[in-house]
Amino acid sequence: MTSLSCTCGKVRLEARRDPIASVECCCTSCRDAAKRLEALPDAPPILTEYATTRFEMYRKDRVEIVAGADRLAAFRLGSDASTRRVVATCCKAPVFLEFNGGNWLSLYGGLWPEGTLPPLEMRTMARDLPDGAALPDDVPNARTHNLGFYAWLFGAWAAMGFRNPKIEVKETLDA
Numbered sequence: 753m754t755s756l757s758c759t760c761g762k763v764r765l766e767a768r769r770d771p772i773a774s775v776e777c778c779c780t781s782c783r784d785a786a787k788r789l790e791a792l793p794d795a796p797p798i799l800t801e802y803a804t805t806r807f808e809m810y811r812k813d814r815v816e817i818v819a820g821a822d823r824l825a826a827f828r829l830g831s832d833a834s835t836r837r838v839v840a841t842c843c844k845a846p847v848f849l850e851f852n853g854g855n856w857l858s859l860y861g862g863l864w865p866e867g868t869l870p871p872l873e874m875r876t877m878a879r880d881l882p883d884g885a886a887l888p889d890d891v892p893n894a895r896t897h898n899l900g901f902y903a904w905l906f907g908a909w910a911a912m913g914f915r916n917p918k919i920e921v922k923e924t925l926d927a
Contacts, residue, residue, distance in 0.1 A: 756863040758840035759796050763820030763847060765863065767810050772856055772908045773901070774870045776804035778887075779877035782849075785829055785837050788927040795844035796862055802887055804875060806861030807849065811908045812917040815848075815857050825923035838921050855909040855916045876901055 754767040782805040786798035800806055817824070824847065826836045838847045849858040861869050872891050879895040887893045894901065909916075 754864075756859070758820070758823075758843050758845035758847060758863070760840075760843040760845075762842040763823050763840040763845075764818050765847070765859070766816045766818050767808070767859065768814040768816075771808040771810050771859075771870060773809045773904045774807075774873045775809060775858075775901075776800060776802070776806050776872060776875045777858075777877055778802075778804050778875055778879075778881050778893075780880045781829060781833075781835065782877075783880075785827070786846075788829075789827065789837065789839060789844070789846055792844045792927055796846075798846055798860065798862065802875075803881065803885065804887075806869070806872070807858035808861065808864070808870060809856050809858050809904070811912055812855055812857055812919065813912055813915070815859065817919075822922075824921045825925035826921045827925040827927055836921070838919075839925055841923065841925070850919065853916060854905075855912055855914075856905060857919070874901070 756765045783803055786805050790798050823840055823842045824838050825841050826838055828836050834852045835849055837849050840847055846860040874892045876894045876897055878893045
């Protein structure tokens with residue numbers, strides 16, 4: 753069991769077992785959302801030194817919000833966005849990203865206490881980085897979501913009996 757919390761500790765989660773994958777996303781959507789969320793008053797940093805967003809991808813059925821669910825708000829880049837980013841309103845810390853219809857949650861790396869984040873396994877959507885941006889070659893830097901990425905997600909979905917638990921977030925956030 754991994755106990756996680758927002759910056760101020762009012763929103764707490766428990767993640768059971770290992771993540772599906774430990775990734776950094778390079779996509780334009782994640783970078784744009786991070787910049788807007790980082791601009792909120794007192795918000796913590798989100799983007800890494802390479803302009804990526806760090807996530808630990810977990811099956812939805814292995815994540816439980818144990819405190820502060822009433823302090824969560826959903827942020828979307830636009831009304832037709834296929835993703836929602838969920839933020840703790842108490843300290844503006846990003847908590848998770850969820851795709852419409854997805855069976856997993858991408859938990860933001862900032863939830864982990866310093867020194868406890870699982871090792872990075874891959875970067876994805878590197879083609880979206882601006883020209884001239886350089887990534888280290890410490891892990892695979894996939895230009896898009898590659899076959900291995902989709903295999904991880906499909907395997908997790910099959911293990912869940914092809915279910916997709918819903919996570920209710922009542923508030924919305926404009927950024």
